[in-house]
Amino acid sequence: MDEAPIISVRGLVTRFGKHTVHDGLDLDVRQGEIIGIVGGSGTGKSVLLRAVVGLLKPVEGQITVFGENVRDTSAEDYRRLRRRWGVMFQDGALFSSLNVQQNVEAPMREQLALSPETRAALAAIKVRMVGLPEDALQKMPSELSGGMRKRAGFARAIALDPEIVFLDEPTAGLDPIGAAAFDTLIAQLRRALGLTVFLVTHDLDSLHAICDRIAVLAEGRVLATGTMSEMQNVDHPWVQAYFKGPRARAALAQKETI
Amino acid sequence: MNTRGSRPADNTTAPQMNFVDGVLVLEGDFLIGSVEGLLAQHGQAETIDLSGVTRLDTAGAWAVVTLERRIQDAGGTPKITGATSLQSDLIETLRQNMPETDIPVAPKKSVADRLEQVGRSTVSAFQKTMAIVGFLGRVVATVAGLIVRPGRIRWTAIVHHMQQVGLNAVPIVSLMAFLIGVVLAFQGAAQLRQFGAEVFVVDLIAISILRELGILLTAIIVAGRSGSAFTAAIGSMKMREEIDAMRTLGLDPVEVLVVPRVIALTIMLPVLGIIANFAGLFGGALMSWIELGVSPGVFQSRLVSNTGVEHLFVGLIKAPFFALIIAIVGCFEGMQVKGNAESLGHLTSTSVVLAIFLVIAADALFSIFFAVLGI
Numbered sequence: 001m002d003e004a005p006i007i008s009v010r011g012l013v014t015r016f017g018k019h020t021v022h023d024g025l026d027l028d029v030r031q032g033e034i035i036g037i038v039g040g041s042g043t044g045k046s047v048l049l050r051a052v053v054g055l056l057k058p059v060e061g062q063i064t065v066f067g068e069n070v071r072d073t074s075a076e077d078y079r080r081l082r083r084r085w086g087v088m089f090q091d092g093a094l095f096s097s098l099n100v101q102q103n104v105e106a107p108m109r110e111q112l113a114l115s116p117e118t119r120a121a122l123a124a125i126k127v128r129m130v131g132l133p134e135d136a137l138q139k140m141p142s143e144l145s146g147g148m149r150k151r152a153g154f155a156r157a158i159a160l161d162p163e164i165v166f167l168d169e170p171t172a173g174l175d176p177i178g179a180a181a182f183d184t185l186i187a188q189l190r191r192a193l194g195l196t197v198f199l200v201t202h203d204l205d206s207l208h209a210i211c212d213r214i215a216v217l218a219e220g221r222v223l224a225t226g227t228m229s230e231m232q233n234v235d236h237p238w239v240q241a242y243f244k245g246p247r248a249r250a251a252l253a254q255k256e257t258i
Numbered sequence: 259m260n261t262r263g264s265r266p267a268d269n270t271t272a273p274q275m276n277f278v279d280g281v282l283v284l285e286g287d288f289l290i291g292s293v294e295g296l297l298a299q300h301g302q303a304e305t306i307d308l309s310g311v312t313r314l315d316t317a318g319a320w321a322v323v324t325l326e327r328r329i330q331d332a333g334g335t336p337k338i339t340g341a342t343s344l345q346s347d348l349i350e351t352l353r354q355n356m357p358e359t360d361i362p363v364a365p366k367k368s369v370a371d372r373l374e375q376v377g378r379s380t381v382s383a384f385q386k387t388m389a390i391v392g393f394l395g396r397v398v399a400t401v402a403g404l405i406v407r408p409g410r411i412r413w414t415a416i417v418h419h420m421q422q423v424g425l426n427a428v429p430i431v432s433l434m435a436f437l438i439g440v441v442l443a444f445q446g447a448a449q450l451r452q453f454g455a456e457v458f459v460v461d462l463i464a465i466s467i468l469r470e471l472g473i474l475l476t477a478i479i480v481a482g483r484s485g486s487a488f489t490a491a492i493g494s495m496k497m498r499e500e501i502d503a504m505r506t507l508g509l510d511p512v513e514v515l516v517v518p519r520v521i522a523l524t525i526m527l528p529v530l531g532i533i534a535n536f537a538g539l540f541g542g543a544l545m546s547w548i549e550l551g552v553s554p555g556v557f558q559s560r561l562v563s564n565t566g567v568e569h570l571f572v573g574l575i576k577a578p579f580f581a582l583i584i585a586i587v588g589c590f591e592g593m594q595v596k597g598n599a600e601s602l603g604h605l606t607s608t609s610v611v612l613a614i615f616l617v618i619a620a621d622a623l624f625s626i627f628f629a630v631l632g633i
Binding site for chain 1: 289290291294315316317320344347348351352354355356357598599600601
């Protein structure tokens with residue numbers, strides 16, 4: 001693969017007070033892939049996501065997305081850059097004062113001058129694409145279940161047809177059927193929209209089912225990257241425990257029977 | 259490999275749409291920012307040719323499907339040619355996900371709707387009143403139970419809340435009362451000086467602060483400070499299912515959470531009222547001295563000789579009732595919190611507004627009561 005990576009992180013250092021989260025982290029994400037970021041609690045998976053999208057200023061290091069440095073861009077360039085990615089936070093992070101339709105329309109309203117009819121039609125399409133029923137459009141976030149909120153958050157993330165979507169634990173807290181459906185949805189939309197997906201997850205089933213590559217975070221850096229089967233051969237106690245534990249075996253076995 | 263191209267946001271080619279010999283020829287980039295205007299064009303065609311389309315996103319595909327539907331509606335059989343496989347996949351996805359119905363627009367409210375709204379509000383206000391009275395009854399019953407079995411009283415919680423609602427409120431309450439005294443003296447002086455009756459400023463300050471303002475304003479501050487804190491604390495426990503956890507452990511939330519707060523506030527609000535009275539008189543005396551030259555000695559002797567002690571009692575007797583209103587409303591609203599953060603915020607502000615309103619209403623009732631009694 002000689003194509004330039006779509007996201008490239010070099011020598012990232014982030015710190016909260018005296019606690020160092022990332023210590024010289026390197027990571028490349030290739031165009032069109034689904035990369036799964038895994039790691040124990042507190043290894044800075046979500047922090048990495050926040051640093052890449054510019055919500056958090058790293059102490060050191062370089063983050064380039066689409067070949068542009070995220071940290072040292074002008075406000076105008078950053079705004080332009082931001083339009084090319086979408087972020088879904090853990091619980092959907094829907095604006096609680098707006099209904100689902102207004103939530104999905106929000107990025108369009110802020111970034112583009114579209115007529116209300118067009119916006120409504122596009123929002124309805126996006127909501128259907130993420131598998132929500134049409135009557136969900138008029139509902140407030142507090143009336144939705146956790147899984148529906150995540151789907152609506154996903155619809156908002158893809159509202160402007162981004163090239164990259166960042167998903168923070170999309171299947172956490174969903175029942176196995178809902179989680180599997182969400183995995184299928186991610187894979188489907190990746191195909192339909194040509195997305196690159198940056199997936200922070202704990203879910204071994206998601207990793208098996210849809211990730212092209214996996215990056216393991218530990219000790220403040222990326223310990224290993226590779227496919228699921230390559231992970232089996234990484235010689236590190238945490239990686240071994242994670243990918244060869246009883247749950248991993250169950251996930252693997254399940255995949256083989258399917 | 260990616261037919262959508264790595265799209266540099268700047269250099270897009272404007273989309274074109276032309277009717278050439280019954281074929282609708284689309285060219286350029288069909289992206290979300292630029293396709294809208296094209297749909298205004300109309301013409302005769304049955305085939306849509308996409309071979310000139312360089313980039314297509316969801317909105318572009320939506321435009322194509324919309325054009326396709328339009329041909330269908332006109333009685334034609336639409337055909338799409340020249341699409342790459344990725345583009346036709348996207349168009350197929352859109353076809354499946356086109357909204358079936360028109361997106362409903364919020365209907366306008368008629369007069370009947372508004373009337374219905376008034377009716378609903380009235381009924382729910384009545385129900386809420388009943389619920390609060392019921393809650394008060396539960397609290398009183400629980401307190402009665404505790405009197406019979408005093409071993410169950412949670413002294414630690416009571417003392418903790420007494421510190422929270424009482425001791426910690428002393429600075430703000432005394433500063434507020436001091437300033438009220440200053441303002442009364444200042445305004446009273448301006449009026450009374452016209453009649454050469456400056457010395458009556460003492461009676462003005464003493465009666466208004468002891469009888470009404472000291473305790474009323476203290477209650478209002480405490481409602482804002484502690485009533486909201488009660489709602490927020492109990493509400494967030496309700497949100498995190500702590501209340502349910504208590505019930506499963508056989509603890510009564512009213513006994514554990516509500517009664518200590520009610521008792522603590524009922525004890526502390528009169529104390530705060532007394533502190534406010536002192537601070538108010540001090541502020542008034544200070545301002546009378548500076549502004550009118552009424553020396554502290556004169557102020558004191560006039561206060562003692564002209565202001566009956568009944569004014570102090572009339573003021574203080576109201577304090578426990580105000581405390582009960584604030585604590586009951588604060589705890590009641592906290593118990594109404596549902597699972598989400600919005601309801602917590604909404605009910606916290608409701609609690610403060612309702613508590614202040616009820617305190618003032620109760621104060622008015624007391625005024626009438628004392629007027630009838632002639633005190």
